[in-house]
Amino acid sequence: MKIFSAEQLYEADKVTVEKQQITSEALMERAGIQIFNWLHQRLNGAPVPIRIFCGIGNNGGDGLVVGRMLIEHGYNVIVYVVNCSDKRSKNFLLNYDRIKNVTKKWPILMKGEDDFPEINAEDIIVDAIFGIGLNRCPGGWVKKLIQYLNESSAFKLAIDIPSGLYPNAPLEDTEAVLKANHTLTFQTPKLAFFLPETAPYASNFDAFEIGLDIEFLQTTEPLAQLIGKLEAQRFYRPREKFDHKGTYGHALIVAGSYGKIGAAVLSTTAAFRIGAGMVTAFVPKCGYSILQTTVPEAMVVTDSENDYLTQLSIEFEPSAMGIGMGIGKKEATVKALDGILKSKKDIPMVLDADALNILSEKKSMLKLLPKNTILTPHPGELKRLIGDWKNDYDKLEKTRQFSEKYEVIVIIKGAYTVTVYGEKLYINTTGNPGMGTAGSGDALCGVITGLLSQGYDPLLASVFGVYMHGRAGDIAAGQLGYEAVMTGDVIDNLSEAYLDLFARQEPSTTEPDEKK
Ligand SMILES: NC(=O)C1=CN([C@@H]2O[C@H](COP(=O)(O)OP(=O)(O)OC[C@H]3O[C@@H](n4cnc5c(N)ncnc54)[C@H](O)[C@@H]3O)[C@@H](O)[C@H]2O)[C@H](O)CC1
Numbered sequence: 001m002k003i004f005s006a007e008q009l010y011e012a013d014k015v016t017v018e019k020q021q022i023t024s025e026a027l028m029e030r031a032g033i034q035i036f037n038w039l040h041q042r043l044n045g046a047p048v049p050i051r052i053f054c055g056i057g058n059n060g061g062d063g064l065v066v067g068r069m070l071i072e073h074g075y076n077v078i079v080y081v082v083n084c085s086d087k088r089s090k091n092f093l094l095n096y097d098r099i100k101n102v103t104k105k106w107p108i109l110m111k112g113e114d115d116f117p118e119i120n121a122e123d124i125i126v127d128a129i130f131g132i133g134l135n136r137c138p139g140g141w142v143k144k145l146i147q148y149l150n151e152s153s154a155f156k157l158a159i160d161i162p163s164g165l166y167p168n169a170p171l172e173d174t175e176a177v178l179k180a181n182h183t184l185t186f187q188t189p190k191l192a193f194f195l196p197e198t199a200p201y202a203s204n205f206d207a208f209e210i211g212l213d214i215e216f217l218q219t220t221e222p223l224a225q226l227i228g229k230l231e232a233q234r235f236y237r238p239r240e241k242f243d244h245k246g247t248y249g250h251a252l253i254v255a256g257s258y259g260k261i262g263a264a265v266l267s268t269t270a271a272f273r274i275g276a277g278m279v280t281a282f283v284p285k286c287g288y289s290i291l292q293t294t295v296p297e298a299m300v301v302t303d304s305e306n307d308y309l310t311q312l313s314i315e316f317e318p319s320a321m322g323i324g325m326g327i328g329k330k331e332a333t334v335k336a337l338d339g340i341l342k343s344k345k346d347i348p349m350v351l352d353a354d355a356l357n358i359l360s361e362k363k364s365m366l367k368l369l370p371k372n373t374i375l376t377p378h379p380g381e382l383k384r385l386i387g388d389w390k391n392d393y394d395k396l397e398k399t400r401q402f403s404e405k406y407e408v409i410v411i412i413k414g415a416y417t418v419t420v421y422g423e424k425l426y427i428n429t430t431g432n433p434g435m436g437t438a439g440s441g442d443a444l445c446g447v448i449t450g451l452l453s454q455g456y457d458p459l460l461a462s463v464f465g466v467y468m469h470g471r472a473g474d475i476a477a478g479q480l481g482y483e484a485v486m487t488g489d490v491i492d493n494l495s496e497a498y499l500d501l502f503a504r505q506e507p508s509t510t511e512p513d514e515k516k
C-alpha cells in the first residue's frame, strides 16, 4: 500500500472530482458514510452520548456528515463547532446547513474554555477538529481543549488523523495532539502513524478507501510503501521442481567471538530456514564444536585465532555474506572486515551489529562498501553511523542522504522497520514487542543473507526478509505471548511464515453484517 503526503492527497482529491465528475461534497459524503458504518456496526443503536468536535475545515465537515447520519439513525449526538477562526470551508457550511435539517439540537458553538462540556467516561468523543489541513501547531484554548479531551477516559475516535498531528511533518508540541484510541483514516494511512515519535497518537487505525482516482494513485510516486502480506506475496519467488541445493546458493555467515558464538548459530540457522541451499559459518576456533553440534547442516570454517576473527580465509565463492554479529571490535577484527570489504566486492552482503560499529568508528571504510550492501542498524547503531537527528523526519532524511552517498540499503530496525533505498522508503507492518529479545537482529541478518544467496536482489531481500522475520515473530508471539518469545522461536516459525503467505483465510462465521 502506498503512503501519500497531504499535498498528494489534496491533488488526488482534485483529480478525482474532475475525472469522476462528482462534487467534493459527494466525496465527503463517501468518507463520512464509512465512519458512520464503522460506528454503527459497533454501537448497534446504543444510546451512549456521542460528542463530535468539529473544526471549521473539511475535517469538521466530515464530523458534521457523521453527526447527521448518526442522528438519522436515532443516536444521541451532540455536535460542537470548535470555532478556532471565523472562516468556514464550503463543505463545512453545506453540511452545517444539512445537519440543522435533521435535528433541533443544533451544533454548539465553542469559543473558549467556558464552553468545554462535561464528558463522562462512557461517552464517545469523535475528533473532527483538524485533519490533514493543519497548518500550525494548535494553541490557546484549542490546545487546552485537546488536553481536556486527552484527560477524559472516554473513547476517542479520530477522523482521518488525530487533531494536532501533521501527516508528514514533525510534531511541534506533544501537548497539543489528541491521543486517539482509534483513528479512521481516508484512502491510505499517513506517514506519521508509523514513526516512533508520532505513532503513539494513532496506535490503532483503519484506512478506508474513498474511491480516489485509481490512475493518480497508481502512477504517483508515494512518500513510502507499506509492506503487508499482499506485497510480500508478490516478492516471493516460487521454487521449480528441478531446482537443487546449488540453485539456492551458498551463504557465508561471518560471526561470533568467545562468549558470542550464539550469534553465529542464530544467523546460520535463520539463513537455512529461509531457504539457503548451503551455509558456511566462518567463526573463531572456539566456535567450531558449538556450530557443528547445534547446526549440523552447516559447514564450519575457523579463523586461525581461538577467540576472535582476524582474517577471512575460505576456499569457495559465497553467493551472499552476512557479517558482523558478535564479532567484537578488536583491531585484528577491524582488519579482517577491511580485508573482506576490499576483496569481496562482487558478493551481495549484509552488515550488522559490530560490523556497523566498526564502520562508525572508522568512517573511511564506508567508501569500501560494495554498491547495494545492506546495513541493518538499530537506532543506536544508526546514530553512530549518521550522527544524531532532530526528529524522525530528520532521521529519515539523513538516512536517505547516507544511503545515496554510499549507495547502500539501510534497514532501520524498530517497531515499524523502515528500509531506506535512496529516495525510496518501505515500511514494514509485521513484528511485535516480543521480538525485542537477544539475537533478534542476528536472525534478521541470517534471513536476509539466506534470501540474497537464493538470488533475491538486495532490495527485495531486505524488504521481504524484514516482512518474513516479523511475521515469524508474530506467529511465535501468538503461540507463546510477547514475554516468552526467544529468537529461536522466531527462526523456528519462519516455516509457518512461508506457509502463511499463501494460506487461505477461513471465512468467519461471526463477521458482522456489512450492510447494516
Ligand atoms: N482526499 C481526502 O483525503 C479527503 C479528505 N477530506 C477531509 O478533509 C480534511 C482536510 O480538510 P481541510 O479543510 O483542508 O483541512 P482541515 O479540516 O484539517 O482544517 C483546516 C482548517 O483549520 C485551520 N487551521 C489549521 N491549523 C490550525 C491551527 N493550528 N489553529 C487554528 N486553525 C487551524 C486552517 O486554516 C483551515 O481553515 C481531511 O483531513 C479529511 O478529513 C474530505 O472530507 C474527503 C476527501
Ligand SMILES: [K+]
Pocket: 059, 127, 128, 129, 130, 131, 158, 159, 160, 161, 162, 163
Ligand atoms: K481529526
